[in-house]
Amino acid sequence: xxxxxxxxxxxxxxxxxxxxxxxxxxxxRVLAMGGIVEQQLTDAVSAMVDGNRELAQTVITSDxxxxxxxxxxxxACTHVLVRRQPTASDLRLVMAVVKTITDLERIGDEAERIxxxxxxxxxxxxxxxxxxxxxxxGSHVRDMLRGALDxxxxxxxxxxxxxxxxxxxxxxQYEVVLQRLMDQMKKSPETIPRLMDIVWAARSMERIGDxxxxxxxxxxxxxxxxxxxxxxxxxxxxEATGDRG
Amino acid sequence: xxxxxxxxxxxxxxxxxxxxxxxxxxxxRVLAMGGIVEQQLTDAVSAMVDGNRELAQTVITSDxxxxxxxxxxxxACTHVLVRRQPTASDLRLVMAVVKTITDLERIGDEAERIxxxxxxxxxxxxxxxxxxxxxxxGSHVRDMLRGALDxxxxxxxxxxxxxxxxxxxxxxQYEVVLQRLMDQMKKSPETIPRLMDIVWAARSMERIGDxxxxxxxxxxxxxxxxxxxxxxxxxxxxEATGDRG
Numbered sequence: 393x394x395x396x397x398x399x400x401x402x403x404x405x406x407x408x409x410x411x412x413x414x415x416x417x418x419x420x421r422v423l424a425m426g427g428i429v430e431q432q433l434t435d436a437v438s439a440m441v442d443g444n445r446e447l448a449q450t451v452i453t454s455d456x457x458x459x460x461x462x463x464x465x466x467x468a469c470t471h472v473l474v475r476r477q478p479t480a481s482d483l484r485l486v487m488a489v490v491k492t493i494t495d496l497e498r499i500g501d502e503a504e505r506i507x508x509x510x511x512x513x514x515x516x517x518x519x520x521x522x523x524x525x526x527x528x529x530g531s532h533v534r535d536m537l538r539g540a541l542d543x544x545x546x547x548x549x550x551x552x553x554x555x556x557x558x559x560x561x562x563x564x565q566y567e568v569v570l571q572r573l574m575d576q577m578k579k580s581p582e583t584i585p586r587l588m589d590i591v592w593a594a595r596s597m598e599r600i601g602d603x604x605x606x607x608x609x610x611x612x613x614x615x616x617x618x619x620x621x622x623x624x625x626x627x628x629x630x631e632a633t634g635d636r637g
Numbered sequence: 638x639x640x641x642x643x644x645x646x647x648x649x650x651x652x653x654x655x656x657x658x659x660x661x662x663x664x665x666r667v668l669a670m671g672g673i674v675e676q677q678l679t680d681a682v683s684a685m686v687d688g689n690r691e692l693a694q695t696v697i698t699s700d701x702x703x704x705x706x707x708x709x710x711x712x713a714c715t716h717v718l719v720r721r722q723p724t725a726s727d728l729r730l731v732m733a734v735v736k737t738i739t740d741l742e743r744i745g746d747e748a749e750r751i752x753x754x755x756x757x758x759x760x761x762x763x764x765x766x767x768x769x770x771x772x773x774x775g776s777h778v779r780d781m782l783r784g785a786l787d788x789x790x791x792x793x794x795x796x797x798x799x800x801x802x803x804x805x806x807x808x809x810q811y812e813v814v815l816q817r818l819m820d821q822m823k824k825s826p827e828t829i830p831r832l833m834d835i836v837w838a839a840r841s842m843e844r845i846g847d848x849x850x851x852x853x854x855x856x857x858x859x860x861x862x863x864x865x866x867x868x869x870x871x872x873x874x875x876e877a878t879g880d881r882g
Contacts, residue, residue, distance in 0.1 A: 456867075622708065
């Protein structure tokens with residue numbers, strides 16, 4: 393925990409007790425939404441890697457929950473903007489939440505896509521050698537999401553930067569998985585449609601890594617008031633630690 | 638033009654002349670950003686379909702412009718929130734803009750990806766039969782983006798619904814292109830890596846269609862005050878025309 397974390401009384405700083413509660417409530421609900429999405433991703437990766445049909449179905453049917461949480465939280469943020477007219481870090485918190493929930497909802501969509509691909513694969517009879525690296529890749533991306541949500545929970549900018557940097561490894565794991573899949577396609581062209589389903593699942597995992605990184609960028613924006621999208625990891629790290637040199 | 642359009646004096650309704658100007662300025666800049674992204678997409682599709690190397694390079698090098706417009710517009714929206722504390726339709730306009738620019742930026746990223754794939758294809762010597770349906774698919778998706786931007790320009794909810802519905806056709810065009818590519822892979826496995834680049838380009842086009850549809854949903858939200866994400870096209874159409882029955 394660094395000095396940048398949100399637990400230093402952020403939600404007690406307003407004269408209005410109710411305003412404190414409203415902001416804290418939004419923060420809590422974002423984390424709850426994140427928890428559901430994280431579970432979706434865990435289930436989707438298990439469904440894909442271990443061939444678990446029940447988990448695949450659970451992921452697909454639970455997406456509506458994430459969708460309605462997104463709409464509810466958007467409304468809650470809009471209400472705070474109207475009633476409280478927040479400024480400075482309060483406003484940044486609301487704006488960071490508005491953006492975070494969009495990425496969380498899209499991560500849920502990608503998890504649903506992975507679950508759907510797992511189900512297609514299970515429905516077919518043809519056997520295909522699984523790609524060994526897929527499990528490690530899925531775990532890494534899930535760890536990134538968990539790390540991003542930890543950074544949101546504590547609003548810890550330095551932790552956010554460390555998590556964002558893990559996207560480099562995710563991208564290279566993705567390239568390895570893709571290469572293995574193409575090698576298999578060349579060897580057994582009759583398995584191409586089936587392998588393409590695994591390609592889509594891998595692509596979804598790669599996108600989830602990107603979105604976890606987006607969430608980390610919003611944390612840095614909230615804590616430091618600095619927009620670090622479209623900057624390098626080095627630049628992002630300097631902003632997160634407050635070192636502008 | 639319907640009664641829902643923004644040209645009925647929306648930007649003249651505030652007592653503060655400067656507030657009118659600020660909102661109009663944000664609206665104009667979103668459209669300018671949209672124009673750049675639309676050009677990127679047009680160039681990317683030409684680069685991919687006609688094999689135009691120069692256009693591919695133009696798309697790749699112009700992405701920074703879109704990125705900085707996104708950051709600038711986000712800041713402009715935050716300033717309006719702080720200084721003007723907008724409510725009702727003003728607030729909805731700002732929130733719709735915040736979401737629209739995120740999708741526009743990501744459409745720019747997808748266009749850049751298409752340009753990059755076109756460049757990879759041009760750098761290789763191996764000849765591959767092009768997929769005839771790719772050109773029509775690219776044009777359709779570009780028309781969707783243009784339509785979505787028209788809906789933003791006029792803030793026309795009914796037009797937005799018509800454009801969103803075109804995503805059904807985009808999805809089926811995508812399936813056809815994908816099937817053709819997989820057929821070619823099976824026939825000539827040695828071309829798989831090259832064909833995978835075309836698969837990614839097709840996937841990017843499909844995602845651009847999804848994002849154009851998102852933008853249409855924000856227009857309905859602004860005009861009607863109703864969040865139509867995660868609803869059916871029929872439901873969306875009823876909300877856009879104000880028919881709740």
